[in-house]
Amino acid sequence: MLTEGLVVVHECLGEEEQMLRRLVLKGPIAKTAKAGQFVAVQVQDSSIPSFDPLLRRPISLAEISPDQDEITLLYRVQGRGTKILARARCGERLSVMGPLGKGFSLPEVGELWLVAGGIGIFPLYALAQSALAQGLIVRLFWGGENESFLKSAGLRTWQALGISIYPSTLDGTLGDKGLVTEQVQGRLSQLFGQTKQANHSSTGQISVATCGPKKMMQAVTELCMNFAVPVQVSLEERMGCAVGACLGCVCTLIDEAGTLSHRKVCQDGPVFRGEEVVWNVSC
Numbered sequence: 405m406l407t408e409g410l411v412v413v414h415e416c417l418g419e420e421e422q423m424l425r426r427l428v429l430k431g432p433i434a435k436t437a438k439a440g441q442f443v444a445v446q447v448q449d450s451s452i453p454s455f456d457p458l459l460r461r462p463i464s465l466a467e468i469s470p471d472q473d474e475i476t477l478l479y480r481v482q483g484r485g486t487k488i489l490a491r492a493r494c495g496e497r498l499s500v501m502g503p504l505g506k507g508f509s510l511p512e513v514g515e516l517w518l519v520a521g522g523i524g525i526f527p528l529y530a531l532a533q534s535a536l537a538q539g540l541i542v543r544l545f546w547g548g549e550n551e552s553f554l555k556s557a558g559l560r561t562w563q564a565l566g567i568s569i570y571p572s573t574l575d576g577t578l579g580d581k582g583l584v585t586e587q588v589q590g591r592l593s594q595l596f597g598q599t600k601q602a603n604h605s606s607t608g609q610i611s612v613a614t615c616g617p618k619k620m621m622q623a624v625t626e627l628c629m630n631f632a633v634p635v636q637v638s639l640e641e642r643m644g645c646a647v648g649a650c651l652g653c654v655c656t657l658i659d660e661a662g663t664l665s666h667r668k669v670c671q672d673g674p675v676f677r678g679e680e681v682v683w684n685v686s687c
């Protein structure tokens with residue numbers, strides 16, 4: 405759906421140096437959106453009529469509030485497009501396409517473990533809210549560079565959910581020092597022993613959803629496969645059209661019979677089953 409989003413909040417998230425922003429848009433997208441989906445936002449400067457930059461920028465739905473007709477986007481200012489977006493003011497209307505793609509599926513019962521690397525945390529908040537509303541136990545494993553990043557990117561908001569949080573930082577300033585995957589591995593081993601290919605009946609109550617750097621999601625997928633834990637991954641490819649027309653975001657999947665196929669991250673994803681993703685090809 406191509407629509408307009410009225411900017412109702414647009415503010416710096418946490419410390420300025422982290423370059424994170426929170427953008428709340430009012431519009432009809434919230435009525436049908438699901439956790440894991442995204443929108444493609446036009447980032448042209450409204451004061452200078454032009455088609456530059458031509459391509460919209462994909463941003464995940466961090467929060468979906470259908471009662472208020474609001475979606476929240478959390479983003480990092482990375483380059484030209486997000487720099488232009490960062491200038492949008494309250495009261496402005498942005499051209500937004502969405503909700504796009506296929507989001508996360510919730511397990512019916514049990515525990516949902518969220519594993520986030522850096523700003524990969526952003527699409528997981530809406531998922532946590534849906535999971536908690538459904539009565540699931542939610543645990544968050546979140547790795548970032550340092551304490552300042554985790555606090556800026558919303559640690560307190562997550563803590564307010566009352567879930568178990570296992571933070572890690574590369575410099576050890578908050579939580580465990582090291583990679584988030586070490587925390588996940590430690591917890592899985594603690595619960596099920598070191599044995600690879602754990603009996604599925606013992607791990608059947610846990611499923612994992614992950615978003616972050618590709619290498620991290622690959623490692624999380626491998627760990628989950630070792631413990632027979634189902635895992636969903638949210639891929640982030642550079643996108644062109646964002647609606648399945650340009651083939652700019654193709655990834656490779658493999659099925660149980662070993663047959664390879666190509667899928668569009670914007671339309672068939674961004675969420676896939678981890679075990680079906682072929683990680684070592686450039687998508």
Ligand SMILES: Cc1cc2nc3c(=O)[nH]c(=O)nc-3n(C[C@H](O)[C@H](O)[C@H](O)COP(=O)(O)OP(=O)(O)OC[C@H]3O[C@@H](n4cnc5c(N)ncnc54)[C@H](O)[C@@H]3O)c2cc1C
Nearest residue numbers: 461462463464478479480482483484485486526640641642
């Ligand atoms: C489905 C999806 C959901 C996303 N959700 C979010 C989100 O919730 N919050 C957020 O901050 N970002 C998100 N991104 C990434 C965001 O789209 C890019 O950061 C943005 O498009 C960069 O645009 P730019 O013009 O500012 O930067 P550019 O000038 O285009 O690029 C600046 C830098 O960002 C890198 N980059 C650009 N696009 C991507 C991309 N798609 N994935 C990874 N790196 C990229 C480039 O390689 C370059 O190093 C998402 C991407 C996808 C595909």
Ligand code: FES
Nearest residue numbers: 644646650651670
């Ligand atoms: S971005 Fe064009 S097909 Fe996915």
